[in-house]
Amino acid sequence: MRVTIRDVARAAGVSVTTVSRALNGAADVGEETRQRVIEVAKQLNYRPSHVARSLVLRKSQNIGLLVSDFRKGGHHFLYDVLVGVHDTLAEYGYDVTLVSTDTARQQLVSYVDFCRARGLDGVIVMGIRLDDPYVEEVVESTLPSVVIDLPLLSRHCGYVMTDNVNGARYAVRHLVSRGCKRIGFVNGAAHAAVSRERLRGFEEAVRQYVGAFDERLVVYGDFTLEGGQRALAELLAKSPDVDGVFFASDLMAIGGIQHCKAMGIRVPDDLAVVGFDDIDLARFVTPALTTVAQPRYEMGCEAAKMLVHMLQKGEMPSGTLLPPQLVVRETA
């Protein structure tokens, strides 16, 4: 059936030890025998079994991509990060297997056990929320991990996220430069770490660029389209004089714009809008959405790179912030 190292050894007239050494570039094997072994291996189309190798080496060159909530929205985000993770992990010679918290939860098993059973060398966590019970596990376990979009740092757990506070600052600064005097903020969900940071950036920027910070100008929209509509309505009811709004997500921003259309408010003339994320939609919606873009693909790459460094060089995990970028279109 399968051609094993034993077959190669027999065909080359050496021991399995020598075959292993020859193929793995070990020192103590004669040059001519090495060549012969390599030749024979190619001849037989020999592929070492990753499984067997994993068993003896006690590492699988396989890392898990733990996704907390596969189904729910966030398509773009998760996908791009996933691709980034895959690409750079592949570069380093690692495979990636999908793990969803749902299946782990369903089997009533801690996610660490789930990963250990599969011999995963490490795990990249994304889409997890601050109030998820798995968070504790992530930071406490000795399984090397890096979390995306949640600032968790411990002995074996690093994180990478966009620089949300600066992203929010860019948004506000841009609104101000466009002449906005009274700027509102439609935030996402209070429990989300990114929301807190964006709020901080918003507040700092407002203090810096316009002066007083009026906390009645921040409302919450739950990251959804409808939430954006509702939240903007609420904001305008409280403060009819706002002339610019920063939304913590593009989806909410689009909802807000829909609300504006319904109410006869002109964007950006009556109300300037800037979103967050730069989802595909942003360029297609009319008017095209000005937004601050997250480097989704790069986040995946960075997370993968950090994990590999932890694994291979024993580096300590760290927290990395990736710079967002303001994309100016038509709404502000």
Add this chain to the structure above:
Amino acid sequence: MRVTIRDVARAAGVSVTTVSRALNGAADVGEETRQRVIEVAKQLNYRPSHVARSLVLRKSQNIGLLVSDFRKGGHHFLYDVLVGVHDTLAEYGYDVTLVSTDTARQQLVSYVDFCRARGLDGVIVMGIRLDDPYVEEVVESTLPSVVIDLPLLSRHCGYVMTDNVNGARYAVRHLVSRGCKRIGFVNGAAHAAVSRERLRGFEEAVRQYVGAFDERLVVYGDFTLEGGQRALAELLAKSPDVDGVFFASDLMAIGGIQHCKAMGIRVPDDLAVVGFDDIDLARFVTPALTTVAQPRYEMGCEAAKMLVHMLQKGEMPSGTLLPPQLVVRETA
């Protein structure tokens, strides 16, 4: 370190054989010892090593998700399918590991070898094109596989795709029912299997519902936004009297609509438009796009199910067509 089956055996005062049997529900182990073993295993938080098990069982309960071109567009499509695959595979107790043709190609290794080296039990292929050299491998290899969106059928290879010809028929029928008399078709790429099928459906439906089929009414737009713009311009140049257009993708349809806006053509009054795919964008664009939706998630599920049936019950692979669905919005 790791708690193995031996530890459990020792703690329970039985042999490893018995532990294995007890935990795997084999028949010949006394009920009391079984309970004792289970108790001890839970006590020690024992998790069988999937790696060791894979080695001896010669199957990994792990299937590969081969993505031909991760980066390029198709975000929504690939992501939804991926989630569907993952969900149902998880249900059946299989893990899924990501495989991109790029990495295989880069290592100058056939994708089958790539999968075999990793001990994958089967593979689900998506995003592959008809002219990809891997196609031959897929149909000829004995590695169980199912392909998405490409009608490849062989002893070990099945496929699942949407019923593109009926999808196209729905589109045409709807345009006709809206009163269109002269209907154009902006197809994708000539080499894509789906394009051929949609063309067939279009032609059949035109013959059935309007009468003569004029092949000058079909142009190609390469599935891109710009391609859609160009193609529609070309179509209108050749036949200014078309009053309805079916686009083989939403992206092209949106491009076409942009072209209409630029030319002062009213949609749907002057020109009715229906797209294909139902990407997220479709509902947000103005006017909202009428389109025929592909059951992306279900395609993933179906593919996974077929593969599992092949693996577990030795079923022969088959070709399944999933019904698309017309989503009527504002453009037609």
Add this chain to the structure above:
DNA sequence: TTGCGCTTCCAAAACGTTTTCGGGTATATT
């Protein structure tokens, strides 16, 4: 001759499971 250091190779153990085959008891059958 002996001893020593190189180089090149190998036998065997180990990784953590499953499974085959057979051994031992107790109970039922002749």
Add this chain to the structure above:
DNA sequence: AATATACCCGAAAACGTTTTGGAAGCGCAA
């Protein structure tokens, strides 16, 4: 009393690798 029949259980082999601890050969110095 002998034998068959269940029923439990265990020793050992197997899966395909890597690695440890020598061993054999050889040249060279003492």
